[in-house]
Amino acid sequence: MSERFFPDGMPPPLADVTTLPWWEAAADHRLVVQRCTACEHTRLPPSPVCPECRSADADWREVPGRGEVYTYTTVHRPIAANQELPFVVAVIALEDSGGVRIISNLVGVEPEEIAIGMPVELVWEDMSADLAIPRFRPAGSSA
């Protein structure tokens, strides 16, 4: 199992039929974006219809997990018991994804060192045998 950054009591992912495949890919440590098979537009979160061409046909495209910080906030109130504070919520602009941004966390960095535009890389957190959640850390951090 991976390094742990957040406690077990964090809110669990909530999924429906449309979004469940994304979490199943995550459990396999694959970060994917939904891709419209009619017009190639990529999107997150997953949805039943393409917002550009309104096709209902889509598949999943894996992305490398590199990106840069688009914005962030350093949160000083806990969401779960036994949570380390502060923690960082960030919007990451994903490289090689067709322009998709994802909400996630920054880990392994002091808040004062965070800058919009800084390059980051994916690190998976295995919350259980069935659930992995993508977090991000400064690019080039040692494993």
Added chain:
Amino acid sequence: MSRPRAQVVGVGESRYTRWGKIGDVTEHALACQVIQRAVEEAGLGVDDVDGLASFAEDRNEAVFLAAELGLPALRFANMVWMPGGGGGCAAISNAAMAVETGQAEVVVVYRSLCQGQFFRFGQAGRAASAPVDPEPPTVQQANSLMLASMGFAMPYGLLMAAAAYALPTRRHMHLYGTKHEQLGRLAVTFREHASRNPRAVMGGRPMTMDDYLASPMIADPHRLFDCCLESDGACAVVVTTEERARDLPNARVEILASEQGAPKGYGFGPFTNANVADAIYATGGCEEMAGRLWGKAGVGPGDVDVAQIYDHFTGCVLMQLEDFGFCDRGEGGPFIESGVLSWHGGSMPTNTHGGSLSEAYIHGLNHVVEGVRALRGESTSPVEGAELCLVTSGACVASSAALLARR
């Protein structure tokens, strides 16, 4: 030829308290009370009411209130979706449309919130004290579209509004150099307005810029005093036709125009809109709606005498000022620093009741009440000769806004 426009003829309010402090009357009963108060203040009777409208998933469903209040007939009942205050002026708009099209004659818009009697999201962090031994985490069933989309925010700990709305504000600071002190100036100004308002929860608590800067950081850049109150309370507004309004006692306030909307891809704002166009992200998301509002009303930002701007967070007020064209994009900070929003010498006193930051957070319907009072000359921070008031609801969510005019 312009059609006769709907008017606001009555307002009613309960006492306003801190979150969870109203426990002696149910939220439901409070809704009934404020509807009755507003109707009485209008010079009407409950028998005259034939429509009810609310927003923010208000728990007090119209059909039950209608039965309990004994309305002879319920001809119009309407809810604007989504939690929070983005729909306040949309509910006013719905009421206006109902009376202008003859679906109903007297529609009461209401909101009642006694949250200690229920759970509200964002309070989850408060209970993080005793260690728990939970089941191994797994994916859970989402029972609504909103919950499914929150599945891409909540596992990362993005649960509090203070954290979500910090995201576009932080980017605004990055793009334009907006400063903490500019956000603080809003908090201090609205607190000063609250000092003259006996209804204001924070009316007895003066705030200086030093107090603001010393307040604890919640979700950077949001300090405690950048965040609106969580309140218990209720208020209501009576909307009727121009013809009916002529026979009623209060000074006449017309709904000159009202609009609602959200840009492409907006969803539930920063909880879900990470992929909205870059040009929209560090804004309040109200620019297109504002353009429609000014266009339909035939007035512009320079015509506004007094404003009640939805202030869930200071940064969202700043971004709305830009969206509505009071200043250029990126110039919200200097605009605020110029003092224009202050009752003391400002050209457009704003949140003359103290706003959600310092009066109470009734999801912005109390901003409609204050707008009406301001144009009647009844505000505790009166603006002499005020004829046009902008009221906004939302920002960084699907939003709405209304222009009220003295008639």
